[in-house]
Amino acid sequence: MKLKALALATGAAALAVSVAGTALAKVEGDTIILGSSISLTGKYATNGLHTQRGYDYAVKVINEAGGVKVGGKSYKLAVKYYDDESTPARGAQLAERLIQQDGVEYMLGPYSSGMTKAIAPVSEKFGVPMVEAEGASRSLFTQGYKYLFAVLSTSEQYLSTAIDLAAAERKKNFKSPSEVRVAMAFEGDPFSMDVRAGVVDKINEYGMKIIIDDQLPADLSDMSTTLTKVKALRPDILVISGHSKGAATAARQIDEMKVNVPMIALTHCEAAKVQEKFPNASTGFLCPTQWVETLSKSDAMFGSAAEWNEGFKADNPSYTSVPYQSAQASAAVYVFKEAFEAANSFDKDALRDAIAAVEMETFYGDIKFSEAGNNIAKPMFMRQIGADGSYSLVETFADMSYPRNVTY
Amino acid sequence: MLDNLQLLFVWAPILNVQVILEGIFVGAVFALSAYGLALVWGVMNIKNLAQGDFVIMGGYMALALSQANVPLPLILLIVVATMFVYGWVIYIGMIRRIIDQDMFVSLLATFGLSLLMQQVMNLIFGPEVKIIDLHMVNWDFFGNMVTVPSSKVLSLFLAAAIAFSVVLFMKKSRTGQAIRATAQDPRAARVLGINTDRIYAITFAFNSALCGAAGVLVAIIWVIQPFYGVTYSVRSFAIVTAAGLGNLPGVIGAAFGIGLVEKYTGMIIGTAYEVAAPVSMLVLVLIWRQYSMRRNRQVLR
Numbered sequence: 235m236k237l238k239a240l241a242l243a244t245g246a247a248a249l250a251v252s253v254a255g256t257a258l259a260k261v262e263g264d265t266i267i268l269g270s271s272i273s274l275t276g277k278y279a280t281n282g283l284h285t286q287r288g289y290d291y292a293v294k295v296i297n298e299a300g301g302v303k304v305g306g307k308s309y310k311l312a313v314k315y316y317d318d319e320s321t322p323a324r325g326a327q328l329a330e331r332l333i334q335q336d337g338v339e340y341m342l343g344p345y346s347s348g349m350t351k352a353i354a355p356v357s358e359k360f361g362v363p364m365v366e367a368e369g370a371s372r373s374l375f376t377q378g379y380k381y382l383f384a385v386l387s388t389s390e391q392y393l394s395t396a397i398d399l400a401a402a403e404r405k406k407n408f409k410s411p412s413e414v415r416v417a418m419a420f421e422g423d424p425f426s427m428d429v430r431a432g433v434v435d436k437i438n439e440y441g442m443k444i445i446i447d448d449q450l451p452a453d454l455s456d457m458s459t460t461l462t463k464v465k466a467l468r469p470d471i472l473v474i475s476g477h478s479k480g481a482a483t484a485a486r487q488i489d490e491m492k493v494n495v496p497m498i499a500l501t502h503c504e505a506a507k508v509q510e511k512f513p514n515a516s517t518g519f520l521c522p523t524q525w526v527e528t529l530s531k532s533d534a535m536f537g538s539a540a541e542w543n544e545g546f547k548a549d550n551p552s553y554t555s556v557p558y559q560s561a562q563a564s565a566a567v568y569v570f571k572e573a574f575e576a577a578n579s580f581d582k583d584a585l586r587d588a589i590a591a592v593e594m595e596t597f598y599g600d601i602k603f604s605e606a607g608n609n610i611a612k613p614m615f616m617r618q619i620g621a622d623g624s625y626s627l628v629e630t631f632a633d634m635s636y637p638r639n640v641t642y
Numbered sequence: 643m644l645d646n647l648q649l650l651f652v653w654a655p656i657l658n659v660q661v662i663l664e665g666i667f668v669g670a671v672f673a674l675s676a677y678g679l680a681l682v683w684g685v686m687n688i689k690n691l692a693q694g695d696f697v698i699m700g701g702y703m704a705l706a707l708s709q710a711n712v713p714l715p716l717i718l719l720i721v722v723a724t725m726f727v728y729g730w731v732i733y734i735g736m737i738r739r740i741i742d743q744d745m746f747v748s749l750l751a752t753f754g755l756s757l758l759m760q761q762v763m764n765l766i767f768g769p770e771v772k773i774i775d776l777h778m779v780n781w782d783f784f785g786n787m788v789t790v791p792s793s794k795v796l797s798l799f800l801a802a803a804i805a806f807s808v809v810l811f812m813k814k815s816r817t818g819q820a821i822r823a824t825a826q827d828p829r830a831a832r833v834l835g836i837n838t839d840r841i842y843a844i845t846f847a848f849n850s851a852l853c854g855a856a857g858v859l860v861a862i863i864w865v866i867q868p869f870y871g872v873t874y875s876v877r878s879f880a881i882v883t884a885a886g887l888g889n890l891p892g893v894i895g896a897a898f899g900i901g902l903v904e905k906y907t908g909m910i911i912g913t914a915y916e917v918a919a920p921v922s923m924l925v926l927v928l929i930w931r932q933y934s935m936r937r938n939r940q941v942l943r
Contacts, residue, residue, distance in 0.1 A: 275761065277869060279769030422914065449914035453873050455771070455864045458664050459908035459916070463646065465787065466654045479771045483865060486773065490780050490791045511775070642780065 260339040261580055265310045266302060268570065269338030271328040271353060273345045276320025277452070280478050281505055281559050282345040285368050288563025289313055289342055291546050292536075296567065299535060302574045309574075311567065318344060322352030329356040338362070339582045342566055345559070347371030347389065347425045354382050363586040365569050367562035371428045375606035383589050383607045385565045385598065389425055390432025391614040392522045393473055396499035397436040399520070399616070400471045402631035403497075412441035417469035417495070419448045419460045419484075421476035429475045429501060445469055450476045454483055461491045474500040481506035489515030489642065496637030499616075505557045509623040518638030519619045525558040525598050526615055526627055533596045535568060542597040555625070565598035646910045660788045661905045667794040667863065669901025670801035673894045674856040675874050676881035677808065678849035684887035685825040685845045686741055688748045692756035693878050694871030696850050699759060700725055700857025701866035702767055708774045708861075718800070721854045729850025733843045741842065756871065764868040771865040797859040804855050809890055821845055825887075873917070880920040884927045899923075 260267050270289065273282030293311045301308045314336060318325035325344055332338040333356065341357050343350055343366020350369025354377070357364040363381045370389040374382065401411035416437055420426040437444060445467050448460045454476055464472055472495040474484045481500050485508040488498070503509065503521035525539065532538035536545070542564065546556050569592055574580075577588035593602045593611075600611035617625040618634050628634045650657055679693050690696075700721050707717045736755065740747050778796070782789045812818035824831045824841045832838050856874075860866060881900055885892035900920045908916040 275764050275769065277769070279764065283768075419913070448912050451914050451917050453870050453917070455867075455870060455873070456664075456668070456916075457913055459661070459905060460913050462657055462660050462664075462909065463649065466649055466657055479865070479867065482771050482773075486865070491789045492780060492782055492786055506770075511773075 260337055261309065264301075264308070265312045266340070266574070266580075267336075267338055268311060268313045268340045268342050268567070269316075269329075269332035269336065270313055270342040271316045271318045271325045271332065271344050271349075273320040273349065274315070274317040276318075277479075278320040278345050278349065278477075281368065281557070282320070284505065284557050284559040285345045285563045286315065287546075287550055288367070288560035289567055291549055291560070292564035292567035294549070295536060295545065295564075296571050302571050304574055304578055304580065311571070313342060314338060318349060320346075320349070322348055325349045326352045326356050329353040333357070333360045333362055339580070340570060340585065341365075342563075342570075343367055343369055343384070345369075346423075347374060347428070348423055350374055350382075351424065354379055357381055361582055361586075363573075363582055363589055365566045365589060367566040368559060371424050372608075373424070373428065375604075375608045379607060381586055383569070383603050385569060385601055385609050385612075386524050386562045387612055387614045388608050389428035390435065392429045392432065392501055393475065393499055394432045394436045395522065395614060395616045396471065396473060396497065396520050397433055397440070397442070399628070399631050399634065400442075400497055401440050403636060406631060410441075412443075414440070414442040414471060415445045415467075415469045416442055416471050416473065417446035417460075417464050417467070418444065418473045419446070419450055419457060419476070419480075420474070421450045421454065421480055422452065423477070426475040426477070426480075426501075433473055450480060454479055456487070457483055458487055458491065461487055461493050464493055464495060465491065469495055471495065471497040471499065474498075475502075478502045478506040481508055482511065485512040485516050485519075488512075492642040494639060498638060503619065504555055504625075505559060507555070509619050509625070510554065513623050514640060514642065516619045516623075517621045517640050518635065520628065520634070521617050521619065521625065523558050523615050523617055523625075524612075525561045526617065526625075527556065528627065529597075529599065529615075531595055531597055531599050533568070533594070535571075536564065536597045539597045561598050565596050565601065568596055569594075569601060643911055650909060654787065656784050656787045657909075659784070661909050662902065663788070663790060663794075665902035665905040666898060667798055667901070668904060669898035670798045671856050671859050671863070672874070672877045672881060672901060673897035674801055674804060674859070675853050676878040676885070676897055677805070677890060677893045678852035678856075679878045680882045680885070680887050680889070680893055681821070681845055681852075682849045683882060685821060686737070686842050688737060688741065688846075689745065689752065689879075690849070691749055691752040691875055692759060692871070693849075693853060694874030694876075695756045695759040695763075696725065696729075696853035696871075697857040697860060697874045698866050698868065698871045699728075699763060700854030701861035702763055702772075702857075703854065704858040704861045705767075705772055705774055705866065714776070718855060718858055721858050722851045725854030725857075726847045726851040729847035730843055732850070733846040737846055738839070738842070756875070760868050760871060767868065769868060771867045771870075772861070773865050774861045776862060791863070794863050797863050800855075800859060804852070805890070805894065808852070812890070817841075817844060876917075877920050880924040883924055 297310045301310045316328040341364035345368040347369040358379050358381050365383045367385050372388040372390050400414045404411045420430040446463050481502040489512050499520035508516040527539050527543035529539040536542040573588040577584040602611040604610045616628045618628050675697050682690050703721045704717050740751050778793045780791045820836045828838050881896045885896035904916045904919045907919040
């Protein structure tokens with residue numbers, strides 16, 4: 235009899251512990267678990283790694299500064315990663331696994347708009363707030379998601395500033411911006427297509443002419459045919475977007491084929507390290523950036539942009555120039571910290587509301603989310619690569635060196 | 643599209659030179675890996691889906707060696723030798739067991755090998771695209787309308803030299819004769835005292851070495867990335883199917899043909915369709931062959 239009672243009691247206790255265990259899986263002991271399905275292999279792996287290091291660095295700094303204070307107690311942050319292999323279907327599976335099996339209730343975003351598009355419906359379905367830092371596609375924010383927040387500027391702003399600069403050049407010479415002839419090459423993925431949409435909008439606004447409009451294949455190693463056309467047709471501005479490999483291939487073949495266009499703008503220059511690998515050819519390239527380390531923004535946790543930059547480089551010595559992908563990843567983790575403390579609770583809906591109400595200045599820039607979840611307080615910056623491989627901020631046409639005339 | 647046609651043939655016909663040169667450079671590299679595939683397919687009836695990954699592996703080996711400042715000729719020799727040994731090991735470990743099995747087994751097994759190689763290379767080298775920059779001069783002609791990187795010319799010569807030595811090897815050496823004999827009829831070859839198992843090993847290792855050499859050239863003139871192998875696999879299959887097995891001049895001709903078609907398609911229709919070109923050509927070749935062989939088919943009624 236006694237044995238039976240003891241067995242029953244032990245069973246009940248075990249059950250209680252296990253139930254309690256799963257209920258608190260998102261917070262284990264004094265650690266808050268954030269979940270992230272991220273591209274550690276596959277075509278997005280380069281930037282997936284930049285992102286992961288950004289998350290890890292922020293987690294480290296926040297934990298060392300005393301962690302996150304909820305309900306009077308200090309909690310550390312930790313991130314549980316799964317490799318989504320740069321495949322959207324896999325990413326969605328892993329997100330569901332994080333939420334359902336691992337009990338994660340707070341998500342950090344994956345790399346690239348394509349992956350975020352696959353994972354957002356999953357986190358939305360389970361009401362899990364996700365702060366993402368690497369999905370800039372504007373179509374993410376037209377779906378009515380309530381639990382998706384992005385700290386970065388959306389994609390259609392990436393290269394439209396370059397078109398503005400080309401128009402400014404014409405105006406300066408008392409000519410009409412509609413004289414400008416534009417050559418474009420974009421990869422077929424969602425992000426690049428959004429960048430292209432933004433560029434085309436601007437082109438139509440000014441009435442410019444598109445003379446080359448090529449779509450680059452996914453396994454891009456050769457864009458010589460596009461560049462041959464560029465050399466023949468002599469456009470006034472060349473615009474390229476194909477993620478890191480597009481930038482690397484473009485820089486290399488521009489060098490090989492001795493292409494000279496007065497203005498060349500492309501995305502992902504820093505991530506592809508073109509200023510290092512092709513110092514001569516990359517002179518004059520205009521590169522959009524979400525963030526510059528010379529930005530005059532700062533916060534209490536990471537200091538100024540320059541201080542975040544130094545700290546990150548100290549932790550990751552292989553970087554000479556830190557890509558903005560890492561900076562915005564750190565900013566996303568910081569948003570979570572602020573939201574946890576503002577909500578003073580672990581409840582995901584309370585947290586979601588706290589995130590929506592966040593209004594903060596960070597080393598990365600100002601963060602304030604619109605109704606749709608994107609960051610409306612931070613603009614996109616343009617930088618130009620100089621002959622010495624350094625990036626200088628271009629805010630108006632007067633800041634840039636024009637035309638680009640490189641001797642090969 | 644019409645604009646591009648006009649550009650090529652009316653306004654700036656000199657561009658044809660550029661496109662043709664690009665096609666030839668592309669074709670030369672594809673020819674190497676296609677011939678290896680033709681050998682393996684013809685001799686052992688193995689359809690090697692990992693062909694492109696062997697190429698990329700050769701490229702990464704060359705990259706590692708060039709970072710250690712090894713001179714180019716030595717890099718080529720070391721890569722060819724190492725890939726030969728690697729091919730032999732793969733043959734003994736895996737291919738030997740699937741020789742007599744049907745088509746799907748060889749496709750599946752080599753597909754698995756391809757996945758394994760891609761992921762291992764990704765783990766070791768990371769997913770960024772890499773190049774070997776020999777800092778060689780880029781020539782330009784016709785007022786900068788046609789640019790020719792000397793590295794591509796070098797790669798063309800190397801590819802030609804390698805193809806030439808392969809032809810000599812297959813025609814004159816005893817092993818080459820043994821390989822051709824085994825391809826024609828393995829049983830008869832065995833009866834005549836040829837160790838077919840050893841010949842299969844040599845053939846597969848040879849294929850691996852050829853791909854390695856192609857990989858060195860790819861690393862010099864383009865970019866390598868762990869997951870780009872599939873491009874080369876697809877082109878090799880297209881070339882071999884168009885040219886037929888074991889037919890080296892045919893393979894070279896088809897490779898150049900596909901290279902040219904690719905570049906012209908890219909120029910006229912758009913870079914995105916470059917990948918579609920070899921595959922579409924393959925379909926056309928197969929249809930044409932189906933039609934032209936009508937008379938040779940007999941039906942048992």
